[in-house]
Amino acid sequence: MPETEREDLSVIGSSQSLSLRAAEQEQNRLTNEKSVKPIITIKGLTKVFTLGREKVIALNGIDLQIYPNEIVCLLGTSGSGKSTLLNMLAGLEKPTKGSIVIYGERIDKMSERKLAIFRQKNMGFVFQSYNLLPNLSAIDNVALPLSFAGVKKKVRNKRARKMLKLVGLGKRMRHKPTQMSGGQQQRVGIARAFVGTPKIVFADEPTGNLDTKTTIEIMEMMVRMARENRQTLIIVTHDIEIAAYADTIYHISDGKISSVEDNREKQIVPGKQGHDANESPPVSSDNQPQDLSQASPGIIAAAESEPEIPPIGEIITQDAEKEAEEIEKILEKSDMSEIHTEEK
Numbered sequence: 579m580p581e582t583e584r585e586d587l588s589v590i591g592s593s594q595s596l597s598l599r600a601a602e603q604e605q606n607r608l609t610n611e612k613s614v615k616p617i618i619t620i621k622g623l624t625k626v627f628t629l630g631r632e633k634v635i636a637l638n639g640i641d642l643q644i645y646p647n648e649i650v651c652l653l654g655t656s657g658s659g660k661s662t663l664l665n666m667l668a669g670l671e672k673p674t675k676g677s678i679v680i681y682g683e684r685i686d687k688m689s690e691r692k693l694a695i696f697r698q699k700n701m702g703f704v705f706q707s708y709n710l711l712p713n714l715s716a717i718d719n720v721a722l723p724l725s726f727a728g729v730k731k732k733v734r735n736k737r738a739r740k741m742l743k744l745v746g747l748g749k750r751m752r753h754k755p756t757q758m759s760g761g762q763q764q765r766v767g768i769a770r771a772f773v774g775t776p777k778i779v780f781a782d783e784p785t786g787n788l789d790t791k792t793t794i795e796i797m798e799m800m801v802r803m804a805r806e807n808r809q810t811l812i813i814v815t816h817d818i819e820i821a822a823y824a825d826t827i828y829h830i831s832d833g834k835i836s837s838v839e840d841n842r843e844k845q846i847v848p849g850k851q852g853h854d855a856n857e858s859p860p861v862s863s864d865n866q867p868q869d870l871s872q873a874s875p876g877i878i879a880a881a882e883s884e885p886e887i888p889p890i891g892e893i894i895t896q897d898a899e900k901e902a903e904e905i906e907k908i909l910e911k912s913d914m915s916e917i918h919t920e921e922k
């Protein structure tokens with residue numbers, strides 16, 4: 579939670595039986611699911627940063643497998659290596675040693691250009707500091723990934739509008755980031771991450787700047803969307819209460835996985851805790867009911883009454899290379915104020 583920088587990892591490794599149980603559970607899980615192939619396989623992942631003469635071992639031999647539709651949490655204290663691991667998974671940084679295979683492709687071996695397209699096709703991102711483009715309205719921010727994928731303006735705006743309604747921002751479409759609260763900005767961030775229904779969504783401390791009530795709203799929203807769309811959600815956090823939403827919790831400590839926890843029997847299920855199913859739908863901070871809580875089954879499908887936009891991975895072609903380069907520029911650019919979408 580934002581108000582306290584708690585050392586939530588105090589629970590980890592406190593008892594050997596806990597790790598053993600976790601290892602056993604993980605083994606059972608893998609045995610039960612051996613027919614399901616992992617979509618992400620990491621082996622021996624090591625990252626060493628060199629600062630002058632000093633070497634920082636950020637990741638020290640990580641092995642893990644992530645399965646389709648799994649909600650995964652990378653949980654650890656500050657400096658444990660969580661963001662480094664996430665960045666590697668997203669192909670944003672190259673490992674010093676080890677391999678990362680996603681959908682059968684060695685992403686650690688890919689060229690920047692190929693990686694950019696791979697990311698566009700398969701990945702969505704939610705950031706702690708939202709990373710919205712300040713000069714763009716909510717709707718333009720959400721439509722951006724579709725714009726890069728070559729979706730026509732009318733169609734992508736329609737889709738972006740629906741996404742914004744789903745996250746309870748139907749009345750904030752034309753607001754710019756500075757005209758919205760942190761929670762509202764993060765809902766725009768979620769709408770943007772999910773708008774193209776990418777197969778994998780990464781979220782690095784997505785609620786790190788938010789209060790407790792908004793944190794629950796945001797977490798429930800992300801988990802619900804990922805479940806409804808059968809997406810894999812990978813969340814980085816130091817907060818055990820966020821980790822409670824995950825199927826699997828990887829405890830990260832000093833660049834290693836100290837234990838793996840199958841959390842499925844005790845995980846928080848959106849709508850089941852916090853707000854009862856019989857209660858009226860959760861009301862967002864701007865007092866608008868979140869349409870999201872009612873959209874079931876098939877949250878996106880339910881939202882789409884007009885021609886469906888296929889998942890972003892199916893619409894991007896090689897022609898998207900130019901757009902992929904644009905995305906790279908946006909990610910690299912710290913001052914985003916000069917960036918505008920076309921047709922503005």
Ligand SMILES: Nc1ncnc2c1ncn2[C@@H]1O[C@H](COP(=O)(O)OP(=O)(O)OP(=O)(O)O)[C@@H](O)[C@H]1O
Nearest residue numbers: 627629634636655656657658659660661662663816
């Ligand atoms: N670009 C870099 N150059 C040098 N050292 C780095 C770099 N990025 C990360 N590190 C170091 O690697 C280690 C892991 O950093 P990382 O950002 O992955 O931690 P984290 O678990 O995400 O922490 P936090 O919760 O504070 O975000 C830290 O010791 C950090 O100082």
Ligand SMILES: [Mg+2]
Nearest residue numbers: 660661662782
């Ligand atoms: Mg971090």
